[in-house]
Amino acid sequence: MFLEIDDLSFAYPGKGRPWVLEGCGLGVEAGERVGVSGPSGQGKSTLLRLIAGLERPQKGRIVIDGKVVASAEHCLAPEARQVGMVFQDYGLFPHMTVAQNIAYGLWRQNKKARRERMAAMLELIRMTEFSARYPYEISGGQQQRAALARALAPNPKLLLLDEPLSNLDAALKTEIRAEMRALMEQSRLTCLFVSHDLDDLQAVCTRIVQIRDPAPEAKSQKTEKNQENPD
Amino acid sequence: MSFRALAHVTRHARSFNDRAEGWNGWTAIRALAFLCVLLPFLALAGGLFSPPGEHWPYVRDHLLRAYFTETLLVTLGAGVFVGMIGVGLAWVVSLHEFRGRRFFDLALVLPLAVPPYIAAYAYEGLLGYTGVIQVFLRRHFDFSLARLTTEIPAQAWAIWVFGVTLFPYVYLLTRAFLRHQSAALFENALLLGGRARLFRRVGLPLLWPSATAGVILVCLEVLNDFGVSSHYGLTTFTTAIFAAWFGMGDADTAIRLALILLGLVFFALLIRKALHDARRYHVVSSQEKWLSPQRLRGWPQAGVLLFCGLVFLAGFLAPLLQMLHWLRLSWRGAFTADLGGALFYTLGVSSVAALFIMIAATGTANANRLFRSRLSAPLSQGATLGYAIPSAVLAIGVISFFTGADRWIAAIFPFLPERFLSMSSFLLVFAYGVRFFTIGYQSVEAGFAKIGRVYAEASRTLGRGVTATFLRVDMPMIRHALLGGSALVFIDILKELPLGLLLRPFNTETLGTLVYHFANNEALEETALPSLCIILSGAVFLLLTKVWGKGDETHVSGN
Numbered sequence: 001m002f003l004e005i006d007d008l009s010f011a012y013p014g015k016g017r018p019w020v021l022e023g024c025g026l027g028v029e030a031g032e033r034v035g036v037s038g039p040s041g042q043g044k045s046t047l048l049r050l051i052a053g054l055e056r057p058q059k060g061r062i063v064i065d066g067k068v069v070a071s072a073e074h075c076l077a078p079e080a081r082q083v084g085m086v087f088q089d090y091g092l093f094p095h096m097t098v099a100q101n102i103a104y105g106l107w108r109q110n111k112k113a114r115r116e117r118m119a120a121m122l123e124l125i126r127m128t129e130f131s132a133r134y135p136y137e138i139s140g141g142q143q144q145r146a147a148l149a150r151a152l153a154p155n156p157k158l159l160l161l162d163e164p165l166s167n168l169d170a171a172l173k174t175e176i177r178a179e180m181r182a183l184m185e186q187s188r189l190t191c192l193f194v195s196h197d198l199d200d201l202q203a204v205c206t207r208i209v210q211i212r213d214p215a216p217e218a219k220s221q222k223t224e225k226n227q228e229n230p231d
Numbered sequence: 232m233s234f235r236a237l238a239h240v241t242r243h244a245r246s247f248n249d250r251a252e253g254w255n256g257w258t259a260i261r262a263l264a265f266l267c268v269l270l271p272f273l274a275l276a277g278g279l280f281s282p283p284g285e286h287w288p289y290v291r292d293h294l295l296r297a298y299f300t301e302t303l304l305v306t307l308g309a310g311v312f313v314g315m316i317g318v319g320l321a322w323v324v325s326l327h328e329f330r331g332r333r334f335f336d337l338a339l340v341l342p343l344a345v346p347p348y349i350a351a352y353a354y355e356g357l358l359g360y361t362g363v364i365q366v367f368l369r370r371h372f373d374f375s376l377a378r379l380t381t382e383i384p385a386q387a388w389a390i391w392v393f394g395v396t397l398f399p400y401v402y403l404l405t406r407a408f409l410r411h412q413s414a415a416l417f418e419n420a421l422l423l424g425g426r427a428r429l430f431r432r433v434g435l436p437l438l439w440p441s442a443t444a445g446v447i448l449v450c451l452e453v454l455n456d457f458g459v460s461s462h463y464g465l466t467t468f469t470t471a472i473f474a475a476w477f478g479m480g481d482a483d484t485a486i487r488l489a490l491i492l493l494g495l496v497f498f499a500l501l502i503r504k505a506l507h508d509a510r511r512y513h514v515v516s517s518q519e520k521w522l523s524p525q526r527l528r529g530w531p532q533a534g535v536l537l538f539c540g541l542v543f544l545a546g547f548l549a550p551l552l553q554m555l556h557w558l559r560l561s562w563r564g565a566f567t568a569d570l571g572g573a574l575f576y577t578l579g580v581s582s583v584a585a586l587f588i589m590i591a592a593t594g595t596a597n598a599n600r601l602f603r604s605r606l607s608a609p610l611s612q613g614a615t616l617g618y619a620i621p622s623a624v625l626a627i628g629v630i631s632f633f634t635g636a637d638r639w640i641a642a643i644f645p646f647l648p649e650r651f652l653s654m655s656s657f658l659l660v661f662a663y664g665v666r667f668f669t670i671g672y673q674s675v676e677a678g679f680a681k682i683g684r685v686y687a688e689a690s691r692t693l694g695r696g697v698t699a700t701f702l703r704v705d706m707p708m709i710r711h712a713l714l715g716g717s718a719l720v721f722i723d724i725l726k727e728l729p730l731g732l733l734l735r736p737f738n739t740e741t742l743g744t745l746v747y748h749f750a751n752n753e754a755l756e757e758t759a760l761p762s763l764c765i766i767l768s769g770a771v772f773l774l775l776t777k778v779w780g781k782g783d784e785t786h787v788s789g790n
Contacts, residue, residue, distance in 0.1 A: 013603055054688050078691040091689035095707045104703075105693030154694055 001063075002030035002190050003051070003158060008060035010043070010050055020046045024060070026209060033184055033191040035201030038211035044194040045088070047211075048160045051192065052085050053078035065157055084156030088163040090147035092135040098122075098146045099131035105154035121149040124183065141172045148180065152187060159184075161193040165200050177203040257697060258602050260594025264614040267591075268665050271620070271628025275490060278631060284483030286475065294471065298488070302467040302495070305389050305460070306453045312394035313449045316542055317401025318442050322434060323539065325409035328524040329532045335539040337777060342546030343399045344769030346726040346743065348458020349762045351392045352750045353550035355462070356557060363556065385463035393453055395546040400452070401445030408441040439506070447503040454496060455621040457729040458747060468492040469729065472623040476733075486631070489624040496619050551766060557759035565760040573740040574764060580656055580741065581724040584663035585671075585717050591664065592671035592716065597701060600679050601687065611672070618669035622662075622729035629662045629734065659734040666730065667723050671716045678712025679705070711779035718772040718779070725765050 005026040011017045021043040028034050036044050049055045051062055053069065053076060061071035064083065069076040084105075092101050102121050106114040122128045125145040130138055138146070144164055151159060164180075165173050181204045184191055195201050201208050324336055356362050360377050368374045460467045468488055475485040527535060558565065595614060599607050617625070633653045640651055652658065686708065690700040706713070731741040740748070742761045749757040 013605075052688075052692050054691070077696070078688070079694045079696050081692075082694075083692060085689070085692040087685055087689060089685065091685040093686055093689070093704055093708075104690070104695075108694070150689075150693070160692075 001027045002032075002065055003028040003192070004061075004063040005047075005051070006061050006063070008047075008050060008057050008062065010046060010055060010057050021050070024211075028190060028192065030190050031188050032207060033189075033193065033205045035205035035208040036192060036194045036211060037196065037198055037201055037208055040196060042211045044196075044211055045162050048085065048162050048192060048194055051158070052083050052160055053081050082154075082157045083160060084151035084154065084158070085160040086144075086147050086151050086162065086164045088166055090135075090143050090164070092143055092147055092150070094135055097132050097134055098127060098138065098142075101135070101146060102150045102153050105150060108154075117153055121153045124152075124186075125149045125179075140168055141176055144168065144176055145179070148183065152183070152189070157190070159189045159191040161191065161195075163195050164193075165195065165197070173200070180204050255602070255697070257594050257598040260591055261598040261607075261610050261614070264591045264595050264668060265610040267661070268614050268617045268668070270632050271625055271662075271665060274632035274635070275486060275493070275624065275628040278483065278486035278627075279490065281483055281486075283487065284475075284479075284481035284485075286479045286481045287484045287487060290471075290475065290484055290488070294466070295491075297466050298468050298471050301386070301465050302454065302492075305386055305393070305465060305467060306450050308386065308390040309393035309397070309453045310446045310450045312390055313398045313401050314442060314446045316394060316398040317445055318405050318435075318438055320398070320402050320539065320542060321405035321409060321438070323535050325406055326524055327527045327535060329527045329535050331536060331539070332524070335543065337774065338543050338547070339402055339539065340399050340773055340777065341543070341770050342396050344722065344726075344766050344773055345396050345547055345550050346458065346728065346765060347392050347396045347452075347456060348462060348728055348743075348750075349554075349746060349758070349765065350396045350546075350550045351388070351459045351462045352746070352755055352758055352762070353553040354388070354392060356755055357549060357553045363553070385465060389459050389463050389465060392459055393449070393456070395542065396550075397449045397452055398542070398546065400448045401442055404441040404445040404448075405438050408438060443506040444503060447499055447506075450499050451496060451619055451621075454492065454499070455623075455729070457623060457732070458743075461747075462750065468495070469621060469623045472627070473729075473732075476627070482627075486627055489621075489627045492621055493624050496621065496624075500619055547770075551763075554759045554762045554766065557756040558763060561756040561759055565757070569740065569745065570761060573742050573745040573761060576656075576735075576739050577725065577742045580659055580663070581721050584660045584667070584724055585720045587660065587664050588668055588671040588720050589675070589713060589717050591668060592675045593701075593713065596672060596675040596679055597697075597705070599676075600684065601697060615669040615672055617665040618667065620666065622666060622727065623733065625662055625666055626730055626733035629658055629665070633658055633661075654736060656736055656739075659730060659736075662730045662734055663724050663727070666727070667720045670723060671720050674712050674716025674719060675709065678709030678716075681712070682708045715776040715779040718776045722769045722772050725769060 003026070005024060008024040009019055009022045011019045024043070024047065026034075026047075036047065038044055046055065050057050050070065051064075056075045057070055057072070059072055062069050064081065068074075069081050092098075093104065096104065099118055099122065103114055103118045106117055109117065118131075119128070122131050125148065127138075127142060127145060127149070130142060130146075135143055135146070144167075147164065148161075165176060168176060177200060184204065191205075193201060193205055198208070320339060324332060324339070358364055358376070358380055360380070365376050365380070368376060454467075455469070456467075457469045457473060459465075460470045461473070468491065472485050472488045472492070475481050475488055591614075595611055599611050620628075630653065634650075637650050637653050640647060641649065644651075648654070682705070686704050687700050690704045691697070695703065725742065727741075728743040728747055731744045732747065735741060735744060742765050745761045746758045746765070749755070749761075
C-alpha cells in the first residue's frame with residue numbers, strides 16, 4: 001500500500017472541541033487516483049491537511065511509501081514529506097509570476113535543471129505565453145492550471161487536490177476536468193482528490209471513497225466506506 | 232552501523248523534528264518578548280517586599296489623595312473630550328461627502344505627530360500674555376485676554392491639549408469600524424426613525440466598543456504623560472514619581488507610587504474589557520454594499536468644514552505655526568552642537584529600537600500564526616501589556632532590574648566597565664522595546680491576517696521550511712505592514728519623553744528631552760527646531776503609513 005491511513009483522529013485545539021475526524025482509515029495503491037466525497041463539514045479537507053502535515057493528528061498514523069510521516073508520537077514537517085497540494089483557492093503567490101510560482105518548489109535543483117523543468121511544466125499546461133504574467137493577470141482556469149503545475153513540478157510522491165474546481169464555472173469545469181485527467185494519467189501520480197461534487201471525482205479518479213455522516217449518537221465513530229467508481 | 236544504533240539515530244532525528252515544530256527560533260523569539268516585558272514587572276513587584284522609604288508615610292498620609300484626584304480628573308476629562316471629538320469627526324467624515332473630505336481624512340491623523348507636551352508649549356506661546364494672539368488683540372483692539380487665560384484652571388488646559396492631540400486614537404478606530412458597515416443597517420434606521428434618531432439610537436450603540444477602546448487608549452496615554460502635567464504644574468502620579476525619585480531621592484517611595492499607578496492602569500484595562508464585553512455586536516449580513524457617504528451642501532457643509540477645520544487647526548496647524556514662528560525668531564542660534572547630537576542620538580536609538588521591536592513582533596506574530604499551543608495566547612498577550620505600562624513605572628522597573636543585573640555581571644566579568652548595562656543606551660533601547668512592542672506586533676499581526684495561511688502552507692508543501700517561507704513568501708507580501716509598523720514605532724519613540732528623561736545615559740539628550748529642558752528653562756523659543764524635527768518627521772511617517780496600509784490591500788486582493 002502506498003498511502004496508509006490508520007485509525008486517524010483529529011480535533012482542532014481547544015477544550016471540548018468535537019472530533020473533526022475520528023477513527024478514519026484508508027489505503028491507496030501506488031498510481032491510484034482516489035476521490036474523497038461527502039457533505040461539507042465531514043473533514044475531507046482536514047484529511048488532506050493531515051496527510052500534507054499542515055495539522056497534527058491526535059491519534060492514529062499516516063504512512064507514505066512505507067515511511068511513517070505522522071503518528072501520535074511524531075509528525076514530519078510538511079516540507080519533508082514530498083507531498084504536493086493544490087488548494088481550493090490555489091494559493092498562487094501574488095508577488096510572483098506564473099513561471100516563478102512553478103519554479104518555487106524546484107529550489108533544490110540547479111539553475112539549468114530548474115529552467116528546463118519549469119519550461120516543461122508550462123508547456124504541459126499550455127501556458128508558456130503566460131509565464132511572465134502575475135496570478136491576478138490570468139483567468140480562474142489558468143490560475144487552476146498554474147497551481148496544478150506548481151504542485152507537480154517538484155515531482156511529489158503524492159498529490160493532494162482540495163476542491164480545486166469549486167471556484168470555476170460549469171463550462172470551464174468540464175474543460176479543466178478533462179485536462180486534469182490527462183495530466184494525471186501522463187504523470188502516473190498517486191493522487192487524492194477531495195470534492196463534494198461527484199461529477200468532478202468521476203471524471204478524474206479511478207476510485208471514489210465516501211466520508212459519511214454517521215447517526216448523531218455515533219458521531220464519534222465516523223467511518224468511511226469505499227465505493228467503486230461507476231466508470 | 233548496527234541496526235540498534237541506526238534505530239537510535241532515526242528516533243533521535245524524529246524527536247528533533249518534533250521539537251522543531253514545537254520549540255524553534257520563532258517560538259523562542261515569542262518567549263523572549265514575553266520575558267522582556269515580565270522582567271521589569273518582577274523587579275517592581277520585588278520592591279514591594281523592601282522596607283518603605285523615609286518619605287513614604289508623609290506621601291501616603293498627605294499627598295496620595297491629591298495624586299489620585301488630579302490624575303483621575305485629568306484622565307477622565309481628557310477621555311470624555313477625545314470621545315466627543317473623535318466619535319463626532321468619525322461620524323461626520325464616514326457618513327457625509329463634503330468639499331475637502333479626502334484632505335481631512337488624511338489631515339485628521341496628523342495631530343498624532345504632535346507630542347502633547349510640545350502642543351502645551353506651543354499653546355503657552357500662542358495664548359500666553361506675550362503670545363501672538365494676546366499681543367495682536369492688545370495692539371489692534373485694545374482688548375486683553377490676560378484675565379481669562381489666567382483664570383482657566385491648569386487641569387482644563389491639560390485636558391484641552393490632550394483632547395486636540397490625542398483624539399485621532401478614537402477617530403481612527405471608529406472610522407475604521409464605520410468604513411466596514413453595511414449600508415442596509417443605516418438605510419433601515421433612516422427609514423424607521425429619521426436622521427435625528429440615527430446617531431443616538433443606532434450610531435452610538437454600534438460605535439461603543441471601538442469608541443471606548445480608543446478612549447481607554449487615550450486614558451493610558453494621559454496616565455503615561457509627564458511633559459504636560461509637569462508644564463502645567465499638575466500633581467499627577469507620574470509627576471509624583473519624578474518628584475520622589477529626583478526631588479526626594481527616595482527610590483522606594485517612587486516604586487510604591489509606580490505600583491499604585493500600575494494598579495490604575497490595570498483598572499483601566501479591566502474597564503475596557505468590561506465595556507467591550509457588555510456591548511459587542513456582530514453584524515450578521517451577506518450585504519456586500521458598504522456604507523456610502525451622503526452629499527452635504529450649504530450650511531450643513533459649512534458646519535462640517537468648520538468642525539473639521541477647527542480640530543485640525545487646534546491639533547496640528549496651531550502648534551506647527553507657533554513653532555515656525557519661534558524658529559523665525561530664534562533660527563540664528565538654533566543649529567547648535569547639542570541639537571545635532573540629540574538628533575543623531577534620537578535617530579540612532581529610535582532606529583535600533585524599532586529594528587529590534589519589529590524583529591520581535593514579527594517573530595511573535597509568525598509563531599502565533601504557525602505554532603499554536605496553550606501558551607501562544609498568554610505569551611503574546613503578556614508581551615503586549617508593555618504598552619499599558621506608564622513610562623515612569625517601566626523606567627523604574629528597568630532600572631531596578633538592570634542595576635541588579637549589573638552587579639551580577641560585574642561579579643562574573645570583572646574586566647567590564649562598572650555599571651556596564653545601566654550606564655549605556657541599552658536600558659533606553661530595552662525600555663522602548665518593552666513599551667512599543669505592541670504597536671509593531673499589531674501591525675505585523677494585521678498584515679498576517681490579511682494574507683492568511685494559505686500561501687505559507689502552499690510554500691511548505693513545496694518543500695520550503697518555516698524561515699525560508701517567511702523570507703520568500705510572507706515577508707514580501709506583508710512588507711507594507713512591516714514598513715508601516717516600523718514607522719509607527721519610530722514616531723512613538725521620537726515623541727516619547729519620560730523614558731528619555733529617566734534612562735538616557737549621562738551627557739546625552741534625545742530630541743524630546745532637549746525640548747523639555749529648553750521649556751523647563753523658560754527658553755520656549757529654543758524648543759522650535761527640535762520640536763519641528765519631531766513633528767515633521769512624525770507627520771511624514773504617518774502619511775507614509777497611510778500609503779503603505781493601502782499597498783498591502785491592493786497586493787493581496789490582486790490575486
